[in-house]
Amino acid sequence: MKNIYCLLAFWLITGSLFAQTKPEATEVWEPEPRVVTPGTISSAPSDAIVLFDGTDLSEWVSAKDGGAAQWKIEGDHMTVVKGTGDIMTKREFNDIQLHIEFRAPAVIEGEGQGRGNSGVFLQMRYEVQVLDSYQNRTYSNGQAGSVYKQHIPLVNACKAPGEWQTYDIIFTAPRFNKDGIKVASAYLTVIHNGVLIQNHVEVKGTTEYIGQPKNKAHGKASIKLQDHSNPTSFRNIWVREL
Numbered sequence: 001m002k003n004i005y006c007l008l009a010f011w012l013i014t015g016s017l018f019a020q021t022k023p024e025a026t027e028v029w030e031p032e033p034r035v036v037t038p039g040t041i042s043s044a045p046s047d048a049i050v051l052f053d054g055t056d057l058s059e060w061v062s063a064k065d066g067g068a069a070q071w072k073i074e075g076d077h078m079t080v081v082k083g084t085g086d087i088m089t090k091r092e093f094n095d096i097q098l099h100i101e102f103r104a105p106a107v108i109e110g111e112g113q114g115r116g117n118s119g120v121f122l123q124m125r126y127e128v129q130v131l132d133s134y135q136n137r138t139y140s141n142g143q144a145g146s147v148y149k150q151h152i153p154l155v156n157a158c159k160a161p162g163e164w165q166t167y168d169i170i171f172t173a174p175r176f177n178k179d180g181i182k183v184a185s186a187y188l189t190v191i192h193n194g195v196l197i198q199n200h201v202e203v204k205g206t207t208e209y210i211g212q213p214k215n216k217a218h219g220k221a222s223i224k225l226q227d228h229s230n231p232t233s234f235r236n237i238w239v240r241e242l
Contacts, residue, residue, distance in 0.1 A: 044099070044238035051089055051223070052078060052237040063088040063124075063224055071227075077103070077235035080118060080227050087227075088124065092220035094173040095242040096122075099166065103233045104132035106162025110230075112138040116161065117228035119148065122171045123221035127207040128190055128198075130167075130232060134158040145197040147188055148207035153197035164235070165193055170242075173220075174203070180217035 037046035044050050051059045054076035060069040063086035070084035104116025116132030126147070133144035133156055140146070145153035145167075159165050168191040175184040182205075190198035205213025225234060 039238075042236060044236075045240065048099075048238040048240050049091065050238045051091075052234065054078075054235060057087070059089055059091065060087045061090055062086075063222075074233075077233045079231050079233040080225075080229075082227065082229045082231070085227050086121075086224050088222040088224040090222070092222050093123070093239065093241060094220050096169075096171050097240040097242060098122075098169040098171065098223065099236065099238050100169075100234060101164050101166050101236045102130050103164050103235075104134075104161045105231050108132070108161055111136060113142065115230070116232050117226075117230045118232040119224075119226040119228070120167065120169070121207075121224035121226065122169070122186070122188070123173060123218065124224050125206045125218075125221070126171075126186055126188070126203050127226075128167060128169060128188065130226070132158070132161050134160050145190055145192045147190075147198060147201060147203060149209070150204055150207060150213070151188075151198055151201045153190070153192070154199065155195060155197055157192040157195040157197055159193060167192055170200075172242075174215070176217035182215045182217070 039045045039048070057069040057071065057073065057078065061067060062069055069087040070081055071078045071087060072081050100120060102118070108115060113131070115136050118130040119127040120130060121127050129142060129144055129146045129148050131138070131144040140152040141149050143153065143156065144158050170189040172187040174182055174186040177183050186203035187200050188198050188203055189200050205215040208214065
């Protein structure tokens with residue numbers, strides 16, 4: 001009887017091992033990823049929300065009063081009008097993939113933070129710096145592609161003034177519990193002109209010009225573009241909610 005039990009155990013073990021050597025044993029067929037049609041250089045993926053395609057500013061409002069956005073549309077792009085203020089999306093977002101193209105003025109005026117300065121603010125609070133950092137020295141945690149005052153970009157991938165550039169940004173929003181305490185930080189990945197410059201970096205809180213980051217509880221919020229008095233231009237802006 002003992003031999004029969006041993007033989008049965010041997011069959012069970014070897015049978016199980018044999019089953020796991022089959023390729024089918026580790027194939028997963030469900031769920032099946034949904035189909036998304038990729039975009040082109042000038043168009044968005046099929047599941048994206050287009051925030052600006054060059055036709056109008058209907059997806060944007062003034063950040064200071066919620067009125068109509070006053071930036072200028074020229075051809076397929078919009079340009080900051082000095083003194084009109086920041087603009088923000090009407091829609092609010094949490095985790096996103098954001099594509100945005102920008103151009104610093106071809107005519108160079110000023111230096112350091114005074115050249116082509118703007119910013120992309122995720123959830124109105126967390127800035128990826130827009131700046132003309134082509135042969136233009138400034139503080140490293142404030143140059144183009146920095147998570148402002150928090151993370152220096154891995155490299156400077158800027159093109160010359162007047163050339164169109166791209167940011168592809170992956171943003172994971174922070175989480176707060178019911179008591180308003182942050183329980184998970186935000187994270188940012190930034191690809192600048194096809195070059196990885198921020199690799200899943202932790203956002204410590206709001207990107208302050210002066211002082212330390214703040215972590216007041218919030219939920220979904222808009223994307224904001226900054227009026228920093230320079231005529232920086234933007235085009236082909238779209239977002240995918242993750």
